[in-house]
Amino acid sequence: MSSFKPGKIERVAGPVIVAGDMLGAQMYEVVRVGDQGLIGEIIKIEQDRATVQVYEETAGIRPGEKVERSGKPLSVELGPGITGQIYDGIQRPLTILFEKTGPFVRRGLTLPPIDKGKKWHFVPTTKSHATVTAGDIIGHVKETSLITQQIMIPQNLSGKITSIVNEGDYTVGEPVGELDSPGGPVPLFMLNTWPVRTARGFKRKLPSNTPLLTGQRIIDFFFPIAKGGTATIPGAFGTGKTMAQQQLAKWADASVIVYVGCGERGNEMAEVLETFPKLVDPRSGEPIMNRTVLIANTSNMPIAAREASVYTGITIAEYYRDMGYDVALMADSTSRWAEAMREISGRLEEMPGEEGYPAYLASKLAEFYERSGRVEVLGSDTRVGSISIVGAVSPPGGDFSEPVTQNTLRIAKVFWSLDTDLAARRHFPAINWLTSYSLYTDILDDWYRKEIGPEWTMMRKEAMNLLQRDDELREIVMLVGPDALSESQRVILETARMIKEDFLMQAAYNPSDTYCDKIKIDLMIKLILDYHKIMQKAVDENIPLQKILDLPVKIEIDRMRLTAADNFPSFAERIEEELNKEFKSIGGK
Amino acid sequence: MSLAGLEYTTIKEISGPLLFVESVRGVGYGELARIKTPSGEERRGQVLEIGGGVAVVQVFEGTTGLDVGKTRVRFTGETVKLPVSNDMLGRIFDGSGRPIDGGPRIIPDDYLDVNGNPINPFAREYPREFIQTGISTIDGMNTLVRGQKLPLFSASGLPHNAVAAQIARQAKVVGSDEPFTTIFAAMGITADELRYFRDDFEKQGAFDHVTMFVNLADDPAIERILTPRLALTAAEYFAIKQGNHVLVILTDMTNYAESLREISAAREEVPGRRGYPGYMYTDLATIYERAGRLHGTKGSITQMPILTMPGDDKTHPVPDLTGYITEGQLMVDRSLHRKGIYPPIDPAPSLSRLMKEGIGKGKTREDHREVSDQLYYAFAEGRSFRDLVAVVGEEALSARDKLYLQFADEFERKFINQGLYENRDIDTTLDLGWNLLSVLPETELKRIDPATIKKWLPKNRGKNN
């Protein structure tokens, strides 16, 4: 039904087609390809020829078939009904696709991302004659038990409200008000669209000075990410990227989670779909699915839609940010996204850069991560929202020197470096404590001091120092044997072992250990460092180290991560007392 | 408008496995082409690219004997399809799906597109039914579940075929008598290797629920692109239409990847690592992701691809990309094999990602997870002292460290090592684990809950029951 004259397919090569007779077509315009009307997007224009990446399988498409233009860029629908959904890379609801076509994804279907028939309870918060600008809230809708959607003036509009509906139930397609804008009267809807390749606007960026607490000890204590920050988690296969991302999606203290399964396994999405509705958010007691949006373009789904999935995800994240929410976006895996770019670029016969990736790989990655941040959003009131991005990277052969890892490291501020040896030893999360880093630790210090106490930063430095010494001492042991160490050096090895095995290891499958709140983290590390002091004292007082290691209280410390958070403060207090008592009982002072 | 049926003699160029056919009209991407050689033989091909009146066709049976002039090409207007029926059980087909066992033609129940369609992730049911293979390192530490894709990473000279055959022989879901329907796809393996599997299936009288698709080392290489897809199409037919539980063995995926590389080179594509095409991840995914369970269907597809790692290198693109797609891997290890340990599966680099949901109370045993974790820890710890001992001698170790060292040896000899026909049930495997762990002091069993120790540690067991 487009008013444009259709073009004609001239060439088909996998996910890329070339069409002629396309004069007037625009870059990134959505087109329907072939007699089946497959969805595609224009990615190159040469005179009247357009090259199109097709988001669906192109088997059977023939030269001569038509290509219809839509006149619009690839966009997502934004409005109530997104949260809790699972979409493919171009925002087709997989639930409805399943109802329509069964277990296999069939081609050529257009499905509305948002249910147009469903009524939402709209509560207006503005009045007629109010002067409004882009981003101003005109009302709200309770989307799920965890999310209240603020209905905002679209980003390109401003003017005077001429009418607004009464509180009541409306579909997303019914106008809830009217705006007298400089361009004339415009109806206002709960549903709006936005082109995915264009970042949504905001007033200004703010410093990221609050941690995104994840409940994962090695992250929150050693390598924190800030709300609005960026982190990358590269690792060979099986080292724990997906587990880490899922742990963050489950437990991070963000208000909205956008989880992009980009070119990865179907069963991993099935797992999220089965487990998230049953898991309860530790802060609100509500199912975490009620704050989650899933974008799933698995490895066997068309590759061009994989390229788009990341943009679909970040645009949805920006929409919730604009309401004033803290959003966290997980992208698993950005390598598959980069590979999709590489494949399309190869089909366009562009000059390949490093390892065949297009020369613009670095700038695409940077543009994506730049859509994160803590910002003052549009609107005449002052609202702050944030997007934190955590991107997994899957380096070939586990070799971090490859282009995707390296270009990501130049942008992301937190590096969680996954280690194949740790994974093989089943030390999970297999984040290497010596090579990882966070550039947020300093800026977050204030927050820790205020919210937890001054000891946090000191303890972090002390524990890291011990781990570093441990590494050096282990090298010596490997060369000359353990006998070469002094007692006080052995103390360091023992403490480091406790830090690694009793603190940094965290079992995602154990309900008592999967999430660890900040108070418990603080007390756990404190117990270990106190034990360390007792060991040092023992050495000074010539008490054999083995005697300290055999204290009954040690076994309790070894298992302390299984003690529930609620009981932890009293548990820690008791352990401290017993530690001192037992130390005295073997002659310590 | 279909122009199917027109015969073209307009071959412009033949390059490796590819034909370039000129002046074609109405030909679609991915379409099946039938090629008549000058000697009258028929071959099959698939359109890889179409444009400017030229169709690029990959010929599955190879281009040997084709010429410019007399060779004729007909485009069928259809994608490559496999005729399927229940009668395929007990039968052997070549790598393009033609019977080679002298049996009758298959009367098809349906014709299915060999490329399948991607499964909607929303339609997937998370796999969680324990498959007992009777092999301790698998069942105890890298548990396989119905609907999983779990490859064997091996290398030349290692007994991966014996391991795969033993798994196929012993695999069962506890409490169910339903046998697995086994689909076996051979890509470029030797006739000896094939005979090994065939004899093994026949010996157990299991051949009537086996279907084989066979491309041997001396068969056309490009056909290997098709072979696993045929096998999986048959598997989908049995799993979805017939409700069977299907086990698919694909061997050797390294040969498959080499054929993929050959086509890519012939197309003059920008090569990726070691000359393999950049899209190999996606291509392999379209094979491996055809496994799993679906809501509303009874059957399942469990995949066990076998691949040989060139130079024993697991960072080689074939094992590497496979590991990024499959739900874990079983690593066949040369040093264990040299020590005479069978099956030489090293648990440390092996992994079953779906184990967590397949084990525990009501599935295997409540202590399973903890025993497995503790075994992993103890084996890794014990092994780590081996290098040290080589440098400084055993005397330098503490009593604790010596215990671990001894544990690692015992673990290899008693737990990993087992007979080719030894079928250990899960209780036997877990009890064996406990026995080995009981040489360590109880305070070392940090991965196990005290309550579990109280109930399951051998010395405590008599007291409870």
Ligand SMILES: Nc1ncnc2c1ncn2[C@@H]1O[C@H](COP(=O)(O)OP(=O)(O)OP(=O)(O)O)[C@@H](O)[C@H]1O
């Ligand atoms: N925190 C954890 N606790 C317990 N087990 C873990 C943890 N992290 C990872 N694992 C184990 O490691 C396995 C592999 O993890 P995961 O699937 O996240 O790897 P990955 O890096 O995403 O691999 P791929 O690149 O192949 O997708 C999991 O199936 C699980 O057994």
Ligand SMILES: [Mg+2]
């Ligand atoms: Mg993963």
